[in-house]
Amino acid sequence: MKIVVIGGTGLTGRKVINNLRGRSHEVVAAAPSTGVNTTTGEGLGYAISGAEIAINLENPSSFEEVAVKKFLETAAHNLFTAERAAAARHHAVLPVVGTHRLEQSACFRGKIIQEDLNQESGVPYTIVRPTRLFEFLGAIVQSRSEDEITRLSTAYFEPIASDDVAAPQPIFPSIPHEMAPSKSVVSTVCESPIS
């Protein structure tokens, strides 16, 4: 079966591709660096033609409000047009869990738009909502650090490894079972102490 992974050169996309190739599927890594761009439409029709499934693992380069909205709307329009033309059977997308609980975030508002566009696309779809990736913790610390001090939320959260998200049978706990305060989760993966 031909499967196209949009964002197939990214952290999660590369792992999904390896797992699918291990199962003998014809897999295409679609990303600007491989000549496929969902916002300009470059290479998209060719990449999707003959594909039965498209998995959307792309990320915009900016999560600034206007930019992310434009990216997601344009990408969805181009992608679903190509999928309908190719008579693709299924589309999967990977937003983040809990977006409706944090609508102050432009990133999360973008993910809500992405889910809505999937539901309106006319292409059968699956929406998978993992928690934040473990690999994203460094970026969280960086964005919350100033003058060698890192200030973290007291909120509890439960990150997931991209290996588990990309696994052939993804491991998503149905109930939170290993939630911990951000500070203690980050402390376990950072060398310097977090205050």
Ligand SMILES: NC(=O)c1ccc[n+]([C@@H]2O[C@H](COP(=O)([O-])OP(=O)(O)OC[C@H]3O[C@@H](n4cnc5c(N)ncnc54)[C@H](OP(=O)(O)O)[C@@H]3O)[C@@H](O)[C@H]2O)c1
């Ligand atoms: N990070 C998290 O904590 C988290 C949590 C839950 C869900 N997710 C979701 O998981 C998915 C993958 O996240 P990730 O962190 O693994 O991604 P990532 O490493 O940031 O990779 C992003 C991918 O998107 C591609 N891309 C960017 N612009 C594109 C365009 N115009 N057309 C086609 N492809 C484009 C990039 O291609 P190039 O390599 O060519 O730039 C790259 O392959 C995303 O949908 C994200 O929302 C992430």
